[in-house]
Amino acid sequence: MNKKITIAIDGFSSTGKSTIAKLIAKKYNYIYVDTGAMYRAVSLFAKQHNFVGNDFLDKEKLISNLNDISLSFKFNEDLGFAEMFLNDKNVEQEIRTLEVSQLVSKVATISEVRRKLVAEQQQMGAKGGIVMDGRDIGTVVFPNAELKLFMTASADKRATRRYKELLDKGDKVTFEEILFNVEERDRIDSTREDSPLIKADDAIEFNNSDMGIDEQFERICTLVDRKIS
Template identity: 85%
Template sequence: MMNKIIIAIDGFSSTGKSTIAKLLAKKYNYIYVDTGAMYRAVTLFAKQNNFVAKDFLNKESLISNLKDISLSFKFNIDLGFAEMLLNGVNVEKEIRTLEVSQLVSKVSTISEVRKKLVAEQQLMGENRGIVMDGRDIGTVVFPDAELKLFMTASADKRATRRYKELIDRGDKVSFKDILFNVEERDRIDSTREDSPLMKAEDAIGFDNSDMGIKEQFERICALVDRRIL
């Protein structure tokens, strides 16, 4: 019988963490949790309630209203992955906009927000057999995960991927804005006081600037197999 493990995937924005995580969850019949979607949903809540804007953050009001935020995932059989629900409402499309992307790092620096979401994420992984991606999974959420990966790629390559994704979806965006957002999120994520983005000592680094999904997936599956067999 194969062991069930925790697979923690961390790294910079737009490095394909979620794509790889979904493929792994499907192959090994694991639960997939997109922690970035959770932070985006809290950001959407803050935006809807005028707690955050491009040049504004009402930290105290957001903290006092965290109790009113309920997050859950609902599996969409047609899409093949779970979508994000905020207080019972599917917000998968709304949380993927550039506007939310520009605000999420600001909201995720708040310690009280991180504490609430980390506790929920740790509960999800109690029975193992889970693939989770984010910024602090291997360092904070699951420091004892059996497999930790840290994904990187050049800012230009990541911005190109994100730009194509949004254009294909029909969004009107400029590459310049996307590149700025990627670089700004890197800066905020890496320098925040609470759980900054960093590679765990025992994490395996993956620079996929010039690596396709197929090659990445095959290499990572080999690492998973060594740990579960």
């Protein structure tokens, strides 16, 4: 019987971390956790309560209201993956907007927010058999994960993917604002004091600027098979 391992997938925004993580989780019948969705949900809560905006952040008010935030994932059989629920309300669509994307890195810099979510993430993956993607999974959440991947791609390629994704959903956005958002999130994520986005020493780097999803999937499955056999 193959052992159940922990697979940590870190990397920059719009590198397809969630897409590949879902495919891996489905193939190996593992639990998939999108930690980015958790930070997005907290950002949505902060936005709804006027704790954060494009030009302000009321850090103390958000911290004092963290106990009012309940996050959970509920599997949607029709979609084939778990959706994000904030205080028992499905917010999967709301958290994927550009408006929330522009706020999430700001909220993610708050140490108290990170501590709350890291504790929840570690509890979710305590027994292994999990694929988790985010910014600090291999460095902070699961530093002892058996397999660590670090996804990267050029900012232009990532912005192009994100732009197409939002257009397909009917959002009215420009490529320039998407590119700015991608580059700004890179800057904030990489320079924040608490758990900055860095590649773990033992992580395998995947630059998928010119790599299709099928090729990535095959390569990663080979790595997983080596670890579980």
